[in-house]
Every structure is written in structure tokens, then in C-alpha cells.
Amino acid sequence: MHSLAIEIRVLKARALKVSERRLRYRVEAAFGGASDAYAAGRSSPDHNLLERQLPTLNIDEFRLVGVTEKTExxxxxxxxxxxxxxxxxxxxxxxxxxxxxxxxxxxxxxTMKGIQTRSFLTVSQHYDLCILLESLLRQLIGVSLRDSSCSKEENFKDPLKGIETWHISEIIGRCRAHLEDKRYFIVLDDLWSPEDWANLKVAFPDNDKQSRILITTRNRYVAESCCSDPHDLIYNMEPLPFEESKKLFYKKVFKLDQCPVLYHDLEVISDSILKKCSGLPLAIVSIGGMLARTKNKTRAEWEKVCDRLGSGLETSATIGGMRRILSLGYHDLPYNLKACFLYLSVFPEDYEIKRGPLVRRWAAEGFITGMHETNLEEIAAKCLDEFVTRSIVTPTRIASTGLVRSCKVHDIMLEVITSKSIQENFISFVGKQQYSTIGHDKIRRLSIQADGSGSIKEQEKHNTNFSHARSLLILRCSEKPLHISFAHLKLLRVLDLEGCWWLSNEDLKEICKMSVLRYLCLRRTNVSQLPKLVGRLKELVTLDVRETSIRELPETATQLGSLKHLFGGRYRHYTRVSRVKLFEPHEALTIPRGLKNMKSIQKIAHVDIASSSRTMQELGALSQLTKICAMNSEYGGEKWKPFAASLNMLWKSLRHLSIIHWRNRDTGLEIFLELKSPPIFLEQLYLWGRLSVLPPWILSLNYLIELSLRENFFDGDLLRQLGRLPSLVSLKLYHESFMGIQLCFEQNLFPRLKELIVDNAPNLDELRFDGGARNLERLTLAFEREPAKGIVGIESLPRLKEVEFFGAIIFYSLVEGMMAEAKIHPNKPRVYREN
Known part of the structure; x- marks a missing residue:
């Protein structure tokens, strides 16, 4: 009886443990976890366990849209x-x-041949490690038993008997023992953190049997953490091309590869729907499934679906699975990132979000906290990087250093974010056709978005109380919306009016009474003068008056003791190709005396040193200054002297320096040949203007990452000098910066260079790579005459990925020769041209 009692207690404990594990795992079961496999294999091995373990997907729906090529x-x-x-x-x-x-x-x-055992594990965001490893072992043992006849014998002993009571270390040990002498293939689906990989990888021995592990994750940082060996490679999943998106869509709706003739009038609206899906298969299948079940497949019905896609996310069970998957990204975020995530909904679809303004707004909104409020923008920038890593936003412009300059939010993700924002009354919208949110008692943040014509719907112009708003963003509005009175918006912290041409100087007087305003953007508006009242904005951190008619700041602006970012000036900015952005300076900002009182200032761009020469004497007192962009349109170097003297005092803080002297035949920049205390921590340097020689102090910039030169007329051994800069990643030799006949990258020079731009070196006969710049990835070239000896030595650039030719004149013989060399290059770089 005593032994029976003990056995009963053991059984009860075992049952309780199983029950607890199942209870803990109930949430994960909804996300395709291992609980089904656990139940299936609980008492005896299941010969179909592998098939049960695979996620429930209609693979045939996807197979026709490029999965074959991706699989290969x-x-x-x-x-x-x-x-x-x-x-x-x-x-x-x-x-x-x-x-x-x-x-x-x-x-x-x-095609995956020679595999002796395999397992497919869905990890998910939340999981029970013990149950997951049990599932792994059950699959592995199940494969072995399925492939043998021992399980059919009468005296068969279940090798997994009692697994519910095993310690996790025993499960891991048995997994390793089973895999040790076999070539195995493991899929770990949906990893969410490096810790997931650290917890699981201990079960997989490196047995020298050509074993393989395939992992899926949304997080690039997780992917990189899984790649500890140089042979481990990341596969980047890309959206479907438009034509493949159409095939998938029509297959889902009509069971055909194309739109039937009977419904030819739906093709245009189909394109609009697919544009919202942006090549996202899950979105295409979900929306296609919803349309497939509509009784009346008419243009009007489909237009309604397209217009109300956001509401569909809220109300349609058809795309509930898509919404749940996309929403996981939100629920997985740390608390401090959720506000930043929801804030992304203030932007309309397909809006290119620039890094700088976004992180400055996050900081101004109070979403970012730091020690004594220092470096809040740096913390905010890390938040954006986290969103890129988590695939919440898609980079649209990436610097050679890897820094994301701008990004977009996927349209479907934006719908999810917007829905969350409305649900939590985080942001209210006016003008977003599919949302009606101006009925809240208290509006905290307001995004006003015009339609395609630049106007707001008439019925939304009245009877809305905005007095509690803390943030206001007005986009694409050609007229003043909602009869807004800035006089009533006393609590605003963030005001972004970029592109609002209806804004007047009178409006600025009311805006300057917003005592708690921290962020003010007037860029591309029709204002011409800041009122003296601007000095009242004691909390203002960012003032952006670029591309306005404002040419000088009033004296009271120097009372802005909290101001960190000052941006002004009007200049023509244009893009030649994706990585070559140039501008023609036109007018910069005049800053009054008293600049030394603005102790918090960190960034100034663009300042006219000719009209602010006395003020430039005070520049050296700004100990927090990290970025200065200075222009001079006058002849001679006399006006640069106060600026150069101040640079000697900023040697410790300065990280970004742009010096633009755009009288290209004038030697006004000679003053910079000698600096007593150069800014040795510079990371970015842009020199525009004639110099007889390269300033010697540049060669001491050990932290310099990006160097841009233009119209300097350098000659001789420029590369031999610059090639010893240890941190240089990007070298941009713009128009007439180099006048020699050969650019030669010699052995051991430019050890970290990844990007090289050569834009019109008029005398160049040869571009030669002779053992240097071995990490170069991108080469961008423009020539006004064909180099006599061409481009030599790209075979010595093992990491080369892209060679791009651009400009008004394209020498096709040069391009074709490069294409031929690329074909035999080990890295097969892409060669292309843009006119």
C-alpha cells in the first residue's frame, strides 16, 4: 500500500506538471506553437507528427508567386x-x-537530400522552453521510429515514457545524443530575441555531418546573433514584385492567374488595392479572400473596400489573422517604445519619414527619457534603429555608414498603428478619409491630412475643440484647415507646419505665445519674418525655418536658452542619383549678436558667415555645438577669419562640419590650411571651395567617417594622403575636387572604405585599384570625358556589390567593359547606369 501511495503521488505530480505546462502554453497555441505536437505524441510516437507540427498554411496559394525561386x-x-x-x-x-x-x-x-532526421519548431513570441524542447525530441524520435519497424514489436518500449517529468537538462542531453551521429535539418520558425536562440542552440551539436538550421525572424539583430560563424548567411526576404502580387491576388479572388475578361473593369481598382498591400503576401491573400466572398464583384464595392481598408482591419474577421500578426510587433515592444510606435500614425501613407525631424519630435513629445535630459535625440535615434531592426519601418535611404536617413511605414502596418492609436486615443485625425476621430472630448495629438487636392472635407471644418492638443501636424493642406486659431492652442509642445503656404506672419505672432512649445517647423512656408515675440518660447528646442523667406533672426532669438537645433537658409537641393545629393547655396541665415547666450545649441545650419561675422566670434563659446554648416558667397577669405578662430575653440565638441565657399575660382578657404586646435573628433567633413593643398590637420582626423570634397582643385597624391585615415567609410569626390590624371588606390590604403563617388574629375585618365580599398562595396561614377585607360583592378575588390554610372554623358563602352568584368568577379557586383 505504501508503494502504491507513492506511485499515486508521483502520478499526481506528473499530471499537475503537465497541466501547468499546458496552462502556461495556452497563449502560444494561438500562434501555432508546439502544443498540438505535444498532445499528439504524449502517449505514443505519431508517424505523422512532422506534418502536424508544420504551421497551417495554404502553401499552394503562395507557391505560384516566386516561392520556387526563393526556395532554390x-x-x-x-x-x-x-x-x-x-x-x-x-x-x-x-x-x-x-x-x-x-x-x-x-x-x-x-532537393534537401541526405537528411537523416529533421524537425520544424514554431517558437513564437512567448513559449515554454521545456515544452518546446519536448516537442523537438518527440519529432526527432518520431522520425526514427517511423523509419523503423521496432515500434510494431510487442515488447516495444516507448523511449519517451515519462518525458513529462524529465528535467530540461535531460531533454537537451537526449536531443544532442540523438543528433550526434546524424545529418539533421532543423527549422526554428519565428524567433523573437537572441535569448531564444541562446536557449535552443544548446540542443544542436556541431557534429561535422553537414547539418543545417533554418531560422525565421522579423528582427535583423536576432538574425545576426544567430550567425556566429563566417559561413552562416542571412537571407533577406523581399516583398513580391507587382506582377507577382497581381497573380497571387487574382488566384485568391478568381482562382485564376489573371483578371477574367468579365471583370476587366476591376483591374484599375485592383492595382490600387495591391498598392496598399505593397507586395505583402499575407495582406494580399487576406484582402483577396475578403473580396472573393463578396457576392457583388463590382467596381463600386471594390472601391469601397479600398477606401475603407483601415476600417476593414478593425471589423473584418477575414483579415483578423493579418492584423494579429502585424500587431505582435507592437505587443513585443518595450513600454518606452510603444508611444514612438503609435506616433508613426501621424504620417500619411507612402510618406517618407526623415530621421532627424522624427527623432527630434519624439524627444519634444516627451517619449524619450534620459539622464538629466542629455542626448535625448541620440536615444530617440536608437529607437528608430530598433524599429528598422524589427522590420516595423522600411528604410528608404541608407548612408554608407549604415545609418538610416529616412524610412517609410508599410501601408498595412500603418493601418494597424492607426487603429491602435485611435483605440487608445493617442492621436486624432482629420482628413484621413477612413477614420473619423474628432469626436473625442480631449484631443491630445492631432494630425490633419488633406486629400489629393490639398483641401479638407467640408463637414470636418467646424465644431471641434482643439484647446487641449499637445501636438499638431498639418500636411499637404493648401488652405488653412478647420478655421484653426493658434491663439487657442496654448498647450502645444510640437507644431509642424511644413509646406503650409497659407501661413502668414500674423499667424507667427500667435504661435510665439505658445509658452510650452518645444518643436516648431515652418519649413517651406510663405513666412518672411520672425516676430520679436519669438524670444518668449523659453522651452523651444527645435526651430526650423529652412526654405522660407526668413533671412535673419531677431535679436530676441538669442534669449532661446533651451534651443538645441537651429535650421535656416534657402537653397536648391536636387538628387542626381540615389546616393549623390547636391545643392546649390542661395541664401543662408543671419544670426544676431548674442549667440553666446544660447548655451544649449547643438546644431546650426545654414549660417551666413559674411553677414554674421561678428556673431561668429561668439561661436567658440558654444561648448555643446556638434554640427555647423557655414556658407560664404562673398569673395576673399577675410570673412572666414572669425569663424576659423572659433573652430579652434570647438575642437572637443564638433562632429559635423560643412564649409561652403561657392566662389569656385577664389582662394578664400586658404585660412583653413592651418588651425591651431582642429576639431579632432570630426565624423563628417564637407569642404566646398578652392584650396592649394589639402589642409594638413585633416590627416589627424582619426574618427572621420565621411569626407565630401567639391571644387577644391586638388592635384597630386591626394589619395595617398587620405588613404591613411583609419575610420573613413565614405569618400565623395564631387565636381572638380580632383584635377589629376590618375586616382590610384594603393596597397593597404583606405582600410574601411565602403563607398566611393567620383563625379567629374575632368583630367582623369585612369581609376586604378591596386590592392587598396578592399572593403569597397559601392562605386558611383560620372565622367564628362571617357578616361583613356579606363577603370582597372576591380578584381582586387572582393566585397564590391554595385557599380553605378550616372551623368549627362554615359560612355557605353566603359559600362559594357565593367559588366564583362563583373561577370567573372567572385562577388558578381551589379553594374547599372542612370541618366
Whole structure:
């Protein structure tokens, strides 16, 4: 009886443990976790366990839209026949791109030959490690038993008997023992953190049997943390091209590869719907499924779906799965990032969000906290980087250093963010057709977005109380919306009026009474003068008056003791190609005396040193200054002397320096040949103007990352000098910066250079790579005459990815020669041209 009692207690404890595990795992079951596999294999091995473990997906819906090509690419990365050690290949990309579908397809592919055992584990955001490892072992043992006949014998002993009571270390040990002498293939689907990988990888031995692990994740940082060996490679999941998106859409709606003739009038609106989906398979299938079930497939019905797609996210169960998946990104965010996430909804669809203004607004809104409020923008910038890593935003412009300059929010993700914002009364909208949110008692943040004509719907122009608003963003409005009275907006912290041409100087008088205002953007407005009242804005941190008619600041502006960012000047800015952005200076900002009182100032761009020469004497007193962009349109170097003297006092703080002297035949910049105390911590330097020689102090800039030169007329051994800069990543040699006949990258020079731009070196006969710049990835070239000896030595650039030719004149023989060399280059760089 005593032994029976003990056995009963053991059974009760075992049952309780199983119950607790299942209870903890109930949430994960909703996300495709391992609980089904656990239940299926609980009492005996299941021969179909692998199939049960795979996520429930209609793979056939996706297979026709490029999955075959992607599958082949991933398999090529996995196979690597010469590598016997364990290899890890993460698939990384935005939620809904089809990462799991691709992983399932690869997992089932007959091309993966020689695999002796395999397992597909869905990890998910929340999981019970013990249950997940139990599932792994059940799959592995299940494969072995399925492939043998021992399980059919009468005296068969279940090797997993009692697994519910095993300690986690025992489960791991058994997994390793089972895999030790086999070539295995493991898929870990939906990893959310590096800790997930650290917890799981201990179960997988590196057994020198050509074993492989395939991982899917939304987070690039997670993907990189899984790649500890140089042979581990990341596969970047890309959205579907438009034509493949159409195939998938029509397959879902009509079970055909194209729109039937009977419904030809739906093709245009189909394109509009697909534009919202932006190549996201999950979105396309979800919306397509909703339309497939509509009884009346008419243009009017489809236009309604297109217009009300946001409401569909809220109300339609058809796309509930898509919304749940995209919403996971929000729920996984740390608390301090959720406000930044919701704030992204203030921007309309397809809006290019610039890094600088975004992080400054986040800081002004109070979303970012730091020690004594120092470096809030740096903390905010890290938040944006986190969103990029998590695939919440898509980078649209990336610097050579890897810094994301601008980004967009995927349209479907924007719908999810907007829905969350409305639900939590975080942001209110006016003019966003699919949302009606101006009925809240208290509006905290308001985004006013005009329609395509620049106007606001008439019915939304009246009876709205904005007096409690803390933030106001007005976009694309050609007329003053909602009869707004700035006099009533006393609590505003953030006011962004970029592009609002209806704004008047009289409006500025009311705006300057907003005593708690921290961020004010008047860029591209029709204002011409800041009132003296601007000095009242004691909390103002950012003032942006670029591309306005404001040419000088009033004396009271020097009373802005909290101001950190001052941007002004009007200049013509244009893009030649994606990585070559130039501007023609036109007018810069005159700053009054008293600048030394603005102790908090960190960034100034663009200041006219000719009309602010006395003020430039005070520049050296700004100990927090990290960026200064200075222009001079007058002849001679006399006006630069006070500025140069102040630079000697900013040697410790300055990180970004732009000096623009645009009288290109004038030697006005000679004053900068000698600086007693140069800014040795500079990271970015832009020199525009004639110099007889390269200033010697530049060669002491050990932290310099980016160097841009223009119209300097340098000659001789320029590269031999610059090549010893240890941190230089980007070198941009713009128009007439170099006048020699050869640019030669010699052995051991430019050890970190990744980007090189050569834009019209008029006397150049040869561009030669002779063992230097071995990390170069991108080469961008423009010539007004064809170099006699051409481009030599790209075979010595093992990491070269892109060669781009641009300009008014394209020498096709040069391009074709480069294409031929690219074909035999080990890295197969892309060669292309842009006119």
C-alpha cells in the first residue's frame, strides 16, 4: 500500500506538471506553437507528427508567386557542399512577407537530400522552453521510429515514457545524443530575441555531418546573433514584385492567374488595392479572400473596400489573422517604445519619414527619457534603429555608414498603428478619409491630412475643440484647415507646419505665445519674418525655418536658452542619383549678436558667415555645438577669419562640419590650411571651395567617417594622403575636387572604405585599384570625358556589390567593359547606369 501511495503521488505530480505546462502554453497555441505536437505524441510516437507540427498554411496559394525561386536560393545557401560543419541560415523580413511559407517549402523540398532526421519548431513570441524542447525530441524520435519497424514489436518500449517529468537538462542531453551521429535539418520558425536562440542552440551539436538550421525572424539583430560563424548567411526576404502580387491576388479572388475578361473593369481598382498591400503576401491573400466572398464583384464595392481598408482591419474577421500578426510587433515592444510606435500614425501613407525631424519630435513629445535630459535625440535615434531592426519601418535611404536617413511605414502596418492609436486615443485625425476621430472630448495629438487636392472635407471644418492638443501636424493642406486659431492652442509642445503656404506672419505672432512649445517647423512656408515675440518660447528646442523667406533672426532669438537645433537658409537641393545629393547655396541665415547666450545649441545650419561675422566670434563659446554648416558667397577669405578662430575653440565638441565657399575660382578657404586646435573628433567633413593643398590637420582626423570634397582643385597624391585615415567609410569626390590624371588606390590604403563617388574629375585618365580599398562595396561614377585607360583592378575588390554610372554623358563602352568584368568577379557586383 505504501508503494502504491507513492506511485499515486508521483502520478499526481506528473499530471499537475503537465497541466501547468499546458496552462502556461495556452497563449502560444494561438500562434501555432508546439502544443498540438505535444498532445499528439504524449502517449505514443505519431508517424505523422512532422506534418502536424508544420504551421497551417495554404502553401499552394503562395507557391505560384516566386516561392520556387526563393526556395532554390535558400537551399543553395543551406547546401554549401564543401562545408561539413553546422551551418545556420536565418530568413529575416517584415511580418507577413511569407517567411514561414518559405521555410515550410524549403523544409518539404525534395532537393534537401541526405537528411537523416529533421524537425520544424514554431517558437513564437512567448513559449515554454521545456515544452518546446519536448516537442523537438518527440519529432526527432518520431522520425526514427517511423523509419523503423521496432515500434510494431510487442515488447516495444516507448523511449519517451515519462518525458513529462524529465528535467530540461535531460531533454537537451537526449536531443544532442540523438543528433550526434546524424545529418539533421532543423527549422526554428519565428524567433523573437537572441535569448531564444541562446536557449535552443544548446540542443544542436556541431557534429561535422553537414547539418543545417533554418531560422525565421522579423528582427535583423536576432538574425545576426544567430550567425556566429563566417559561413552562416542571412537571407533577406523581399516583398513580391507587382506582377507577382497581381497573380497571387487574382488566384485568391478568381482562382485564376489573371483578371477574367468579365471583370476587366476591376483591374484599375485592383492595382490600387495591391498598392496598399505593397507586395505583402499575407495582406494580399487576406484582402483577396475578403473580396472573393463578396457576392457583388463590382467596381463600386471594390472601391469601397479600398477606401475603407483601415476600417476593414478593425471589423473584418477575414483579415483578423493579418492584423494579429502585424500587431505582435507592437505587443513585443518595450513600454518606452510603444508611444514612438503609435506616433508613426501621424504620417500619411507612402510618406517618407526623415530621421532627424522624427527623432527630434519624439524627444519634444516627451517619449524619450534620459539622464538629466542629455542626448535625448541620440536615444530617440536608437529607437528608430530598433524599429528598422524589427522590420516595423522600411528604410528608404541608407548612408554608407549604415545609418538610416529616412524610412517609410508599410501601408498595412500603418493601418494597424492607426487603429491602435485611435483605440487608445493617442492621436486624432482629420482628413484621413477612413477614420473619423474628432469626436473625442480631449484631443491630445492631432494630425490633419488633406486629400489629393490639398483641401479638407467640408463637414470636418467646424465644431471641434482643439484647446487641449499637445501636438499638431498639418500636411499637404493648401488652405488653412478647420478655421484653426493658434491663439487657442496654448498647450502645444510640437507644431509642424511644413509646406503650409497659407501661413502668414500674423499667424507667427500667435504661435510665439505658445509658452510650452518645444518643436516648431515652418519649413517651406510663405513666412518672411520672425516676430520679436519669438524670444518668449523659453522651452523651444527645435526651430526650423529652412526654405522660407526668413533671412535673419531677431535679436530676441538669442534669449532661446533651451534651443538645441537651429535650421535656416534657402537653397536648391536636387538628387542626381540615389546616393549623390547636391545643392546649390542661395541664401543662408543671419544670426544676431548674442549667440553666446544660447548655451544649449547643438546644431546650426545654414549660417551666413559674411553677414554674421561678428556673431561668429561668439561661436567658440558654444561648448555643446556638434554640427555647423557655414556658407560664404562673398569673395576673399577675410570673412572666414572669425569663424576659423572659433573652430579652434570647438575642437572637443564638433562632429559635423560643412564649409561652403561657392566662389569656385577664389582662394578664400586658404585660412583653413592651418588651425591651431582642429576639431579632432570630426565624423563628417564637407569642404566646398578652392584650396592649394589639402589642409594638413585633416590627416589627424582619426574618427572621420565621411569626407565630401567639391571644387577644391586638388592635384597630386591626394589619395595617398587620405588613404591613411583609419575610420573613413565614405569618400565623395564631387565636381572638380580632383584635377589629376590618375586616382590610384594603393596597397593597404583606405582600410574601411565602403563607398566611393567620383563625379567629374575632368583630367582623369585612369581609376586604378591596386590592392587598396578592399572593403569597397559601392562605386558611383560620372565622367564628362571617357578616361583613356579606363577603370582597372576591380578584381582586387572582393566585397564590391554595385557599380553605378550616372551623368549627362554615359560612355557605353566603359559600362559594357565593367559588366564583362563583373561577370567573372567572385562577388558578381551589379553594374547599372542612370541618366
Amino acid at each position: 536560393s535558400v537551399i543553395r545557401l543551406l547546401e554549401d557542399g564543401n562545408l561539413t560543419s553546422l551551418k545556420v541560415v536565418p530568413i529575416v523580413g517584415f511580418g507577413g512577407l511569407g517567411k514561414t511559407t518559405l521555410a515550410v517549402t524549403v523544409y518539404k523540398s525534395p
